[in-house]
Amino acid sequence: xxxxxxxxxxxxxxxxxxxxxxxxxxxxxxxxxxxxxxxxxxxxxxxxxxxxxxxxxxxxxxxxxxxxxxxxxxxxxxxxxxxxxxxxxxxxxxxxxxxxxxxxxxxxxxxxxxxxxxxxxxxxxxxxxxxxxxxxxxxxxxxxxxxxxxxxxxxxxxxxxxxxxxxxxxxxxxxxxxxxxxxxxxxxx
Ligand code: AMP
Numbered sequence: 001x002x003x004x005x006x007x008x009x010x011x012x013x014x015x016x017x018x019x020x021x022x023x024x025x026x027x028x029x030x031x032x033x034x035x036x037x038x039x040x041x042x043x044x045x046x047x048x049x050x051x052x053x054x055x056x057x058x059x060x061x062x063x064x065x066x067x068x069x070x071x072x073x074x075x076x077x078x079x080x081x082x083x084x085x086x087x088x089x090x091x092x093x094x095x096x097x098x099x100x101x102x103x104x105x106x107x108x109x110x111x112x113x114x115x116x117x118x119x120x121x122x123x124x125x126x127x128x129x130x131x132x133x134x135x136x137x138x139x140x141x142x143x144x145x146x147x148x149x150x151x152x153x154x155x156x157x158x159x160x161x162x163x164x165x166x167x168x169x170x171x172x173x174x175x176x177x178x179x180x181x182x183x184x185x186x187x188x189x
Contacts, residue, residue, distance in 0.1 A: 001079075001182070002023050002077055002080075002103070002104050003020060003106050003108065003182070004156070005121055006107060006108065006109045006149070007110030009050060009147075010121040011112045013082070014032075014033075014176055015166075015171060016108075016110065016174055017079045019178075027078050028081060029068075031068070033083045036053070039053065048063075051090075053131065054131045055137060056132050056136070056137030056140035056141040057141075058070075058086065068092075069092075080093075084102075084149075084152050085152065090155055097170070104156075105182075107160075109162055109164045110165055112167040112189040114142055118172045121133055122135075125138075163181040163184075163185075
């Protein structure tokens with residue numbers, strides 16, 4: 001299975017992507033995790049992206065596309081979390097997958113209001129102290145989601161492969177709805 005999971009920060013994407021990865025035995029490819037690991041390692045890439053992550057800005061498209069190209073070349077199936085965030089990234093992903101003849105099976109959109117997303121991110125800031133969970137960075141990340149990533153959401157909706165899931169339900173109910181959607185895809189519904 002090749003699955004994309006979309007939704008604003010705080011929609012529960014990471015949590016649900018992990019559950020999908022486990023249930024469908026596919027790797028969880030999370031660009032935010034890859035970038036945070038690079039920062040923690042103190043690598044050259046980490047040094048380059050650290051201030052961008054702290055502000056809640058987006059890492060340049062060409063850098064992200066290069067990272068994903070390398071990572072996906074190794075995998076047959078995946079659940080991709082945090083990418084694509086811009087139209088340029090979505091176009092690059094689609095052409096990458098087309099080149100290798102492995103299209104996406106499903107795109108899951110976790111829908112939550114800005115109020116719920118902000119509340120969850122603030123709670124996570126208190127619990128984990130992530131550098132990009134400062135109030136300014138949270139506002140910036142949600143703004144960029146609406147400005148740029150929602151175009152990606154529209155792109156996959158138009159392609160007819162997107163399933164909308166209410167992300168404000170309990171974690172278990174969200175996962176049940178995702179499983180339902182993925183079973184529909186597998187059954188060709
Ligand atoms: P996340 O954990 O997905 O919320 O990502 C954390 C941060 O990593 C984001 O706020 C961006 O700074 C950066 N990032 C992750 N994925 C991407 C992407 N596809 N394009 C640009 N920046 C990204």
